[in-house]
Amino acid sequence: MAMPTIRHVRAFTVRGGGADYHDQGADHWIDDHISTPMARYPQYRQSRQSFGLNVLGSLVVEIEASDGSVGFAVTTGGEIGAFIVEKHLARFLEGQLVTDIEKMWDQMYYATLYYGRKGIVLNTISGVDLALWDLLAKVRKEPVYQLLGGPVRDELTFYATGARPDLAKQMGFIGGKMPLQHGPAEGEEGLRLNLEKLADMREKVGDEFWLMFDCWMSLDVNYATRLANAAHEYGLKWVEECLSPDDYWGYAQLRKNVPRGMLVTTGEHEATRWGFRLLLEMGCCDIIQPDVGWCGGMTELIKISALADAHNALVVPHGSSVYSYHFVVTRHNSPFAEFLMMAPQADKVVPMFNPLLLDEPVPVNGRMKVPETPGFGVRLNPECNLHRPYQH
């Protein structure tokens, strides 16, 4: 078969949920007094949107091939991401064979190295990379998980992230991860409230159900150590992202300080094989949590995952919806997946990137068989208002 080449690359922005899942309306649990590194400033403590968490919006990358096939992907990146795609990255794609993903990734990464390496540039490269995988899988008429080596299990099992682990248990999930609500600036009173919340949830869900705290980069080593040790009696399974992603030394110390058996997890704001190499070689955590839409995409996640496997670390991607599902089902060291509860009260299952994608699968009774539809198996919702701020 003559392999098609890439004819055109386009980038769009869109507001209101979608891949930028923080871009929600009022009264959503995801913006209700969550502990953050900005909570040291009282005026930024109640809401993450108050310090601009949702400024970026979603980025949609569309790649059209010479045979008319179109691959696409969504991530967080908005207008800045759209600029990088149209004005810089498109040149490394157009005219190339749709199969040559490794070379295109390499050129995108090294061409942006002088202003990239992490953050929004890697979000953007991830979006382009995922669109390339979607396109190649559509050309080959296979789901992406088949291109990754095929499934190692029949279905995925999920834990739920949200404010209501008690409801998540009723919905069939294997665990519930709550946002920590009070940070070090709220002192002993805040620590007491955090532990009361955990104790209350443990009471509601019984002894077996997993409970975790997501600390969203907001603590210091001392506070995280005290929290972990006090939470041990309530069977806390893991403490997530306690410290700044730049504080590798702090994570290495924290992992030594937590009670035996409690897991330290992090990595959703880390990127590339080199960033994860630091986390793994410095003994920072037990589970790495790359976001497939931020860490460098599928091409880079394959390398990160192999490195983690050799370090006996699990890879449980952060969020990332279908981009995570297609990967997790193919790896033994990714034994379960995360599901973000995007209903405002975390009281029902809705698609993670709602309303941006059509056919986005959701777990039923905490389980999911990944659809066999070619590509990542989703379509853009035509009702969403796409905007193309730049052209080339």
Ligand SMILES: [Mg+2]
């Ligand atoms: Mg997290």
